[in-house]
Amino acid sequence: MSDDKMPEATGPLSISIPEPPTRPGDAPDFSYIEVPKAGAVDCPPVDTKPEDMRDLAYSIVRVLSRKGEAVGPWAEFLGDDLNDESLLRGLKDMMKTRVFDARMLTAQRQGKTSFYTQCLGEEAIATGFQRMMRKGDMNFPTYRQQGLLIADGCSMFDMICQIYSNEKDNLDGHQLPCLYSFKDHGFFSISGNLGTQFVQAVGWAMGSAISGDDKISAAWIGDGSTAETDFHSGMLFASVYQPPVVLNIVNNQWAISSFNGLAGGRNAPFAARAHGYGFPSLRVDGNDYLAVLAASKWATERARRNLGPTLIEWVTYRVAAHSTSDDPSAYRPKEESDAWPLGDPLERLKLHLIKKGAWSEERHTQAMAEIESEVIAVQKEAEKYGTLNRGKGPDPEKMFEGVYKEMPDHLVRQRLEFEA
C-alpha cells in the first residue's frame, strides 16, 4: 500500500467500560427501554420460522393496557385460558408469593435463616409460566423462581422448613436456604452456581425426546448470568438438537450491583441472541401476567408440538435487593423501582380484574388478610420444628448420606470417626 492510501491515524485506541445511566443520587432514567403500546406486537403462529419473526426480539409483547384492559392478538391467542377464574388464581398466586417473601425476609432478619432471596416485582413471570407446564415437565429454576412452586401448589410448610434448615428440611440441611428441590412439582434441584443448569435443561429435554416422551423442560437464567459460558452452551445445544425446551431469561436489569449492560444487554436485547442460533424468541413484558400467560403458552406449545426451542426474555425489574446480603442503595437510585415503566405486576392484574367486575378493593383487602393469616399459620407450624440454630436441626450424621447411592468405605470410616 502506498503512503497516500494509508488510513489516517485516529489517535489512541480505547475500550468501553459500560456504566448504568444513573447511580445513587441521580434521577432514575429508563429511557433506554422503549415500551410499545399494549397489543401492538403481532402474535405469529407457533410454527413461524425464526427469520419471519425477528421483530419480536426487539419489541415487547404486552397485553394489559395502562387502563387495565386486555388488548391485541396475544390476548386473543390466550383464548379459553383468559377467564376470570384463571386470572383470579393467578392474582392469588402472586399475592401469596409476595406475602411469603415478606415473611421470610423478616424471618431472616430475625435470624431464623441465614439467607433469603425475594422475587418482589417479578412475581408474574414464574407464577404465570407454571400455569402452562404440565405434570411431569421439569423446570430448571434459579433462586428467584419460588413462584413456580407457589403456583404449582407446593407445600409452604416444606418450603419454610427448607429455608429454616430445621429437622423437617426435605434436603436434610444439605443445601442453602431457597435452593429448593421438589421433583414432584417439576422443580429441579437449584445449584446456586449461576448458569450451570441452563444447559442441563436442554439435556433433560433431549432425554425426553430421545425416549419418545411428551415431557418438556424449561431453563431459567438471569440477565447477568447470560454472560456465563453455560448460557451459550445451552443455546448451542438447543439450536443443534432442537429439543422441546423453553429457555427463559429473566431480565430484571440488575445482577447484584452489575447492570445488565455489563452482560451485553444494552447493545442488543437478550432475546435477539436466539436469532444468532436460528430459533425464535419473544421479548415480553414480565410484569404483565396476561402477557406472561400468552408467551408461556406460545413457547410451551411450540415445544410440545416438537417445533423446537424458544427463547423468552422477560423484561422486568428487581425491586428487591439481590439477597439479604445485598444493599442496592449503594449502587442504584433509591427511587428507581418507582420509576420502572412496566409497573407492578400484582397491581396491574388487580386493576384488570376490577375493571372486568371480577374483583374489588374490598375483596382484595380481605384476600390479602386471608393469605397473610395462612402464611403466618404455616410459618408457626414450621417453627415448631426449629429454625436455623434453634431446635434439633437435621441430624448431623446426615451430611454423610447421599454423597453416593451406597456409602463407600472411606466415608463409613469418616462417619465413625465423627461419631467417636
Place this chain on the structure above:
Amino acid sequence: MARMTMIEAIRDAMDVKMGMDEDVVVFGEDVGYFGGVFRCTQGLQEKYGRHRCFDAPINESAIVGAGIGMATYGKRPCIEIQFADYVLPAYDQIVSEAARIRHRSNGQFTAPIVIRMPTGGGIFGGQTHSQSPEAIFTHVSGLKTLIPSNPYDAKGMLIAAIEDDDPVIFLEPKRLYNGPFDGHHENAVTSWAKHEKGEVPEGHYTVPIGKANVVETGMDVTILAYGTMVYVAQAAARENNIDAEIIDLRSLLPLDLDTIVNSVQKTGRCVVLHEATLTSGFGAELTALVQQHCFKHLEAPVLRVAGWDTPYPHAQEWHYFPGPKRVGKALKRVVEAQ
C-alpha cells in the same frame, strides 16, 4: 473367548449395554458417523441409530452439562471427551453439578453418567494430548474414578460404570489401547493378542468397582500402580530381579484399601507410581494412607515415582515419562534401605 484390543473391549462394553438398555446413549465429538478419533464408538451409530449414538459440538462443558440433564431425566449417558486434556471446560459441570446433585437434592435427582476419556502420554501428544488428570477427580466427593489397564478389565469396568447409579470418570490409558506398553518405547509394540488379559468374554460381565487386582505376588516390596504404570512396574521389577507385589488399583475412588494394607503389611515396603505430575498427585493420598495404616510394618520410606512437575513436554516425552529405569532405581532404594 474373543481376542480384543482395549479399544474393541471398550466398544464391546458400550455395544452390550446399548443392546440391553434403551436408556444408554453415547455421544461426544466425532463419535457418531466416524466412530471416534480412537474408534471406540465405531459402528454404534449404524447399529443403534442416530438418537442413541451421535456427534456433539466441540463444547465439553455442554456435552457434560447436557449429559447431566439427560441423566436426571432417566437416561444413562456414556459420553466421550476426546482427550482427558480437554475435560477442563467441563470441570464445573462435573464438580459443581454431577458430583453434587444427589447430595444437594437429598436423592431426589441423580446423575448416573459415565465420562470416558483417553488419558496419559506416550504418543508424542505434547501438553494437550498426554495429561493424567485423575487427582482432580479423586479430590471431588460424589465422583467415582476408574482406570483400567487391560481389555478384560476395560470391558467389565465400563459395563459396571454404566450400570452404576453415580457419576463415573472413566480414564482410558491411550498408550494401552493397542497393547500392554511397559515404557520401553524403543521396542516394537506388543499386541493384546499375546496377553492373557486380551481375552475378553462375549456378552455381559462386570468387574466390580472398588476392587484392586494383585497382578503379581511378591515379598520384597509392594508397588501401587494403575493404567500404563502397571506394565512399567512389571518391567522394572523383572529387570532388577526384585520380587515385587504389584497391585493394579483399577478403581482409585472408591479405593480398595484392604488389598493395599494387607500387601504392605506383608512386604514392609512400598513404591507408588503414576504418570501424572508428582505434587498433590494421587500418589500423595496413597502414601498418606500407607503410612497411616502400615506405619509399624514399614521398613523404608514410601517412595513415589511420577511425572516431573512440568507440563507434558513434546520432544522430551521419554525423559518426562516415569519409565522402567526410574522406577527400577526407586525400587532398589526402597528394597535396599535398612
